[in-house]
Amino acid sequence: MASHTVLPLLLLLPFLYAAVADDAAPGPSPPGGELNLTSILESGGQYSTLLRLLQATQITEQLTSQLKNSYDGLTFFAPNDNAFTKLKIGTLNGLTDQQKIQLLLYHVLPRYYSVTTFQTASNPLPTEASGPGGMYSVNVTTTTTSHLVNMSTGVVDVPISSTLSAKFPLAVYSVDDVLLPEQLFGTSHKGKASAPAPAGQAGAAAGKASARKKGGVPKSDVAAVPVAAGEEAGDSENTAAGRGSAGWTTIAAFALIMAVVNLVGA
Known part of the structure; x- marks a missing residue:
C-alpha cells in the first residue's frame, strides 16, 4: 500500500x-533598449550641449549600470540647449571636472517618478549628487488641476516642460533651465547663475554612492512604478x-x- x-x-x-x-x-534586468538615455536625448533633437557633457563625464555609463541593478528606477531632468544659453558666460568653463559631474548628477533622482507620483512625494527629494555636507536635494511642487511639476533648487525654479520618456524604469523630462544646486552656486536671483563655488568648498562628489546614502525617499512616499502604466505596474x-x-x-x-x-x- x-x-x-x-x-x-x-x-x-x-x-x-x-x-x-x-x-x-533573481528577477530579470530591464531590457537594455529602454535604458538608453543617449538615444532618448538624441531623438529629442535639442540636447547637444547636455549630450556632450554626459559623454565627457561618462555619466550615461554610470546610470545604465545603476538601472540594471535596481528595482527603483531613475528619473532624469534634461536641460535643453536653450537652458544652457541662459547661464552666465563662463559658468560651465568655471567648473572643475568633478563639479561638472556633481551638476549632472543633480539632475538625477534615484527613483522612477511619473508626473502623477510627484504629487505624493515628500520634500526635499534627494538627487544623485552629493558633497561634504551630504546629499544634494531639490523641492518639488505640483498642481492637481494641470499636473504641472515645478522644481526648486534654491537658485532657480523651473517647471517640467515636456516628457521625453516615461516608461519604467527610466523617466526623462525636459526642462528649460539648468538645475543649479545651491551647494555649488550659492543663492542668486531666479534664472541666473552665480559664480561656481571653489573646488575646495564643493568637495568631491560621491555620485556612484549617493543612491546608497541615508536620506533617500521612503518607499511609502512615492510609488516606484508609474500609476498610468498598467503593464509596468503589473510587472513590478x-x-x-x-x-x-x-x-x-x-x-x-x-x-x-x-x-x-x-x-x-x-
Whole structure:
C-alpha cells in the first residue's frame, strides 16, 4: 500500500524542485533598449550641449549600470540647449571636472517618478549628487488641476516642460533651465547663475554612492512604478509576488519529502 503511494509522490519531486529554483532566481534586468538615455536625448533633437557633457563625464555609463541593478528606477531632468544659453558666460568653463559631474548628477533622482507620483512625494527629494555636507536635494511642487511639476533648487525654479520618456524604469523630462544646486552656486536671483563655488568648498562628489546614502525617499512616499502604466505596474507586482512565494513553495516541498520518508519507513 505504501509503495503505491510513494511512487506518485516521488514523480512530483522534480517539479517541486524546479518551482523552488524558479522562485529563488533573481528577477530579470530591464531590457537594455529602454535604458538608453543617449538615444532618448538624441531623438529629442535639442540636447547637444547636455549630450556632450554626459559623454565627457561618462555619466550615461554610470546610470545604465545603476538601472540594471535596481528595482527603483531613475528619473532624469534634461536641460535643453536653450537652458544652457541662459547661464552666465563662463559658468560651465568655471567648473572643475568633478563639479561638472556633481551638476549632472543633480539632475538625477534615484527613483522612477511619473508626473502623477510627484504629487505624493515628500520634500526635499534627494538627487544623485552629493558633497561634504551630504546629499544634494531639490523641492518639488505640483498642481492637481494641470499636473504641472515645478522644481526648486534654491537658485532657480523651473517647471517640467515636456516628457521625453516615461516608461519604467527610466523617466526623462525636459526642462528649460539648468538645475543649479545651491551647494555649488550659492543663492542668486531666479534664472541666473552665480559664480561656481571653489573646488575646495564643493568637495568631491560621491555620485556612484549617493543612491546608497541615508536620506533617500521612503518607499511609502512615492510609488516606484508609474500609476498610468498598467503593464509596468503589473510587472513590478509580479516581481514582488515571485519573491514572496519562494518561501511557501520551499515549505511545501519539504513537507512532501517528509511525507515520503514517513511512508517509506512505514
